[in-house]
Amino acid sequence: MPELPEVETIVRDVTPKLVGRRIRTARLAKSDVLRRVSRRRLLETLTGNTVVAARRRAKHAVFLLASGHRLVGQPRMTGSLIVYDRPLTPDEARYAVLTCTLSRGGRFVYRDIRRLGTVWLLDERGWERYTARLGPEPLEPGFTADTLATALAGTRVAVKKAIMDQRRLAGVGNIYANEALFDARIDPSRPAHRLAPDEVRALHGAIVDVLRRALAASGTTVRDYRTGTGEPGNFQLELKVYDRGGEPCVHCGRRLVTTHAIDLRQTTLCAFCQR
Ligand SMILES: [Zn+2]
Numbered sequence: 001m002p003e004l005p006e007v008e009t010i011v012r013d014v015t016p017k018l019v020g021r022r023i024r025t026a027r028l029a030k031s032d033v034l035r036r037v038s039r040r041r042l043l044e045t046l047t048g049n050t051v052v053a054a055r056r057r058a059k060h061a062v063f064l065l066a067s068g069h070r071l072v073g074q075p076r077m078t079g080s081l082i083v084y085d086r087p088l089t090p091d092e093a094r095y096a097v098l099t100c101t102l103s104r105g106g107r108f109v110y111r112d113i114r115r116l117g118t119v120w121l122l123d124e125r126g127w128e129r130y131t132a133r134l135g136p137e138p139l140e141p142g143f144t145a146d147t148l149a150t151a152l153a154g155t156r157v158a159v160k161k162a163i164m165d166q167r168r169l170a171g172v173g174n175i176y177a178n179e180a181l182f183d184a185r186i187d188p189s190r191p192a193h194r195l196a197p198d199e200v201r202a203l204h205g206a207i208v209d210v211l212r213r214a215l216a217a218s219g220t221t222v223r224d225y226r227t228g229t230g231e232p233g234n235f236q237l238e239l240k241v242y243d244r245g246g247e248p249c250v251h252c253g254r255r256l257v258t259t260h261a262i263d264l265r266q267t268t269l270c271a272f273c274q275r
Pocket of ligand 1: 250253273274
């Protein structure tokens with residue numbers, strides 16, 4: 001969390017207010033979110049630089065700077081990336097970790113209540129090396145059932161764990177893995193390499209469909225996720241299994257079961273509909 005739809009929403013929201021702007025000042029309140037960069041190098045690189053593009057890759061928001069560097073944010077559970085047109089309220093400022101003031105006004109803020117997220121700064125080569133190790137993007141046209149079949153072949157781990165593995169498939173985390181496996185009617189604990197071709201096709205369709213619907217709803221807010229304008233998402237209203245343990249299955253009415261048997265993560269399923 002946040003996963004593909006949430007990070008894509010953030011990137012789309014901040015792009016018009018951020019791309020083309022010069023960073024006038026940069027301030028870092030806490031250094032413990034930094035990876036692959038020192039506080040000093042981050043602030044020196046950001047100050048006076050210009051944001052030339054904003055993209056998403058997997059669960060990362062990637063800001064390309066005129067210097068060729070990538071500022072990479074992964075908000076995780078309690079972080080958000082927001083561009084404000086106004087000064088921050090005391091409550092917003094309290095959890096602001098990185099604050100950049102922008103040319104033509106505006107403040108680009110990475111806010112993180114528990115600082116579980118990370119901020120990286122990579123040069124072009126460092127970024128290319130990192131992104132090459134990530135799996136395919138499920139909302140790109142090249143992502144087919146065959147692509148998914150290749151990603152799942154040769155691993156005995158539970159199919160749910162396999163589709164959440166960012167080296168096999170980019171952008172899917174616990175929420176959308178649970179939802180896609182329910183929609184595809186597949187038991188999440190099945191070994192990935194044992195899925196039949198028609199099951200892989202169903203899972204491919206379910207992954208693409210749930211990510212598209214979640215993106216159209218600006219993502220899922222179960223805790224602290226906010227869009228790039230500070231609003232909650234809406235897809236939590238459409239969840240069929242995630243966070244619904246004990247509630248009735250929308251297909252058969254039987255009680256949904258929650259387990260922690262796969263990688264200690266919360267898995268909720270209908271033991272009758274998912275085989
Ligand atoms: Zn059911």
